[in-house]
Amino acid sequence: MGIRSFYLVRRLLQPLLAVAGVVFLTLPPSQASAVRHDLGDLQQQVETFLERHYQQQDVERLEIKVGSLDPRLVLPACPQPLVMSLNDSSNSGGNLTVQTRCEASQSWSIYVPAQVSLFRPLAVASRNLVRGDVVSASDISIEVVNISQLRQGYLARRENIIGQELQRPMNKGEAFRGSILDAPLVIKRGDAVHIEIQAGTIAVNSTGIAMANGRIGQRIRVRNSQSERIVSAEVVEAGKVRTSI
Structure with missing residues (x-):
């Protein structure tokens, strides 16, 4: 050339x-x-x-x-x-x-x-799970997974998963992610609940009816059965809420 x-x-x-x-x-x-x-x-x-x-x-x-x-x-x-x-x-x-x-x-x-x-041990579903399932220890297995193929937010530790409720179905072998888990419902709308009313250093107990579903840590509306007043209260455990005046 x-x-x-x-x-x-x-x-x-x-x-x-x-x-x-x-x-x-x-x-x-x-x-x-x-x-x-x-x-x-x-x-x-x-x-x-x-x-x-x-x-x-x-x-x-x-x-x-x-x-x-x-x-x-x-x-x-x-x-x-x-x-x-x-x-x-x-x-x-x-x-x-x-x-x-x-x-x-x-x-x-x-x-x-x-x-x-990159391969790392992760918590994955040991069986097919459906929306609404509360994850138990038997639902989890630890497998070495290629994390480069996963979205962010995956979970590695069992203790961060057990007791959580699934927001969508999962296939066997799929890695658990924080975005598809939530605390389970411990109170449902219409449930009778125990109300702990905090007034300064004094605690008063009452009963009421939940007007919404609730998870631990959430605030829901509750009708006080004695005063008929509707109050906003924090869910502290199954069947129990806490509010202050």
Whole structure:
């Protein structure tokens, strides 16, 4: 290929390469082999960088696959250690890119694709569960799960799950998440309830009828059976609410 043809091809390809987000340095074949950075070494350095980063996340197993680089990519050999950065604020892995930079006089930058899978013991459903089920210890098993494929908010500890009520169905093997759990109903609308009325340091007991469903910690409306007044009271346990005057 003549010099004129070489630069014509270069001008035609540059817009396409820019779209890919990669800097390609095209040099005459006689020079490329002398200055080209080893792409295999670059990929290995990216893998080592990712291993060191994610091994700090207390995972049981780590799998990393660095994407292939176009063999036509020509980068000047970098005489100093490459600088790498990663945009993964949740540290959950998945499909990502590592910005790799050479900050020598012939500087360059490239985004290297990679796939990271992080495996960690998590609490999962031991059987199919339906909405409204109150989770018991037998409903939970601990399995090593690829957390990179999960949404955030998953739960690892049994004690944070047992006694909670499901807000939607779960399949066997599915990880528990905080967003699908809630405290169970301990009072239902129309239930007779015990009312503890706090007046300063004095506590007065009464009875009433719940006018709404309630979970521990929630406030519900209750009709006092003696005064017929409707009050707002906090649910403290099954069949008991507390209010103050």
